[in-house]
Amino acid sequence: MLNGNHWHVLGAGSMGCLFASQLTTAGCSVTLVLREKPKTQSGFITVDTDGVSSQYEVELDHASNVRDITHLLVTTKAQDVETAMRGISTQLRKSACVLFATNGMGYAEQVKTQLKGNPTYHVTSTEGAYRIGPLHICHAGHGLTRIGSADGLHAPRWLGDWHKSPLQCRWEENINAALWHKLAINCAINPLTAIHQCHNGELATNRELAAQVKQLCDEIAKVSLGAGFNETAASIHADVAAVIAGTADNRSSMLQDIIAERETEIDFITGHLLRTAERLVIDAPHNRKLFNQVVSHDH
Numbered sequence: 001m002l003n004g005n006h007w008h009v010l011g012a013g014s015m016g017c018l019f020a021s022q023l024t025t026a027g028c029s030v031t032l033v034l035r036e037k038p039k040t041q042s043g044f045i046t047v048d049t050d051g052v053s054s055q056y057e058v059e060l061d062h063a064s065n066v067r068d069i070t071h072l073l074v075t076t077k078a079q080d081v082e083t084a085m086r087g088i089s090t091q092l093r094k095s096a097c098v099l100f101a102t103n104g105m106g107y108a109e110q111v112k113t114q115l116k117g118n119p120t121y122h123v124t125s126t127e128g129a130y131r132i133g134p135l136h137i138c139h140a141g142h143g144l145t146r147i148g149s150a151d152g153l154h155a156p157r158w159l160g161d162w163h164k165s166p167l168q169c170r171w172e173e174n175i176n177a178a179l180w181h182k183l184a185i186n187c188a189i190n191p192l193t194a195i196h197q198c199h200n201g202e203l204a205t206n207r208e209l210a211a212q213v214k215q216l217c218d219e220i221a222k223v224s225l226g227a228g229f230n231e232t233a234a235s236i237h238a239d240v241a242a243v244i245a246g247t248a249d250n251r252s253s254m255l256q257d258i259i260a261e262r263e264t265e266i267d268f269i270t271g272h273l274l275r276t277a278e279r280l281v282i283d284a285p286h287n288r289k290l291f292n293q294v295v296s297h298d299h
């Protein structure tokens with residue numbers, strides 16, 4: 001029974017497909033907004049979990065055709081947010097909510113002028129999903145999805161859609177700290193694995209790389225402290241070690257982008273850290289060096 005809201009999901013990658021499929025289970029109708037004009041008006045997202053495939057029906061549309069958006073979930077890469085939003089922002093209802101489920105930080109500020117004061121929210125999730133093919137993902141591991149407002153807004157009514165879904169969801173009062181914490185971990189792991197083209201685990205087993213992780217974490221801790229993210233400052237070394245151990249066989253998303261010759265999210269990960277460091281007049285030469293290396297790879 002459809003008793004939830006109508007969600008438009010921008011971006012049909014692994015997280016876009018995962019969230020879209022789970023929202024349909026919560027009784028929501030979902031339109032996936034695709035890059036290419038779809039051949040049909042509806043389609044199925046296939047989700048493989050523990051060897052079982054399930055299908056979820058969604059509407060398919062193209063940015064040039066969508067109308068009257070009330071609930072928008074943005075799941076594109078950080079560097080694509082601005083362009084993707086430009087295509088549909090005129091179709092947002094005045095009261096429409098906009099949720100960003102994107103890696104890194106700093107993209108929401110870029111699109112503020114495109115929004116007519118729409119309430120914005122952020123989503124950060126430890127659900128594990130990867131793409132198998134078009135509209136086909138593997139839901140590899142369960143995690144926690146946190147949603148919050150960086151503008152101090154209260155938990156909205158539409159949060160019920162997320163609570164009704166099979167995902168474990170929580171309203172996060174301090175979403176900025178949660179986003180920063182994830183960014184800090186990504187700063188220590190992603191660029192280094194991208195430049196050295198290695199699995200995450202090598203950052204612990206290779207002595208030279210482990211020493212570099214420590215240098216990066218020392219700087220990240222200083223910037224975190226300066227920016228008021230004290231918990232991240234205190235735990236970054238241990239948390240990075242735990243994530244490296246827990247994702248030892250993974251290729252980081254930045255390494256995957258480099259291999260696929262896609263632009264990386266470096267400007268919204270290490271770039272954001274460095275802009276914060278500059279504002280606080282804190283030196284972060286190791287992070288800067290890596291940033292420059294990844295940027296020169298990107299161009």
Ligand code: KPL
Nearest residue numbers: 189247250251252253254
């Ligand atoms: O979030 C990640 C990423 O690759 O972007 C980590 C945690 C580093 C796992 O690979």
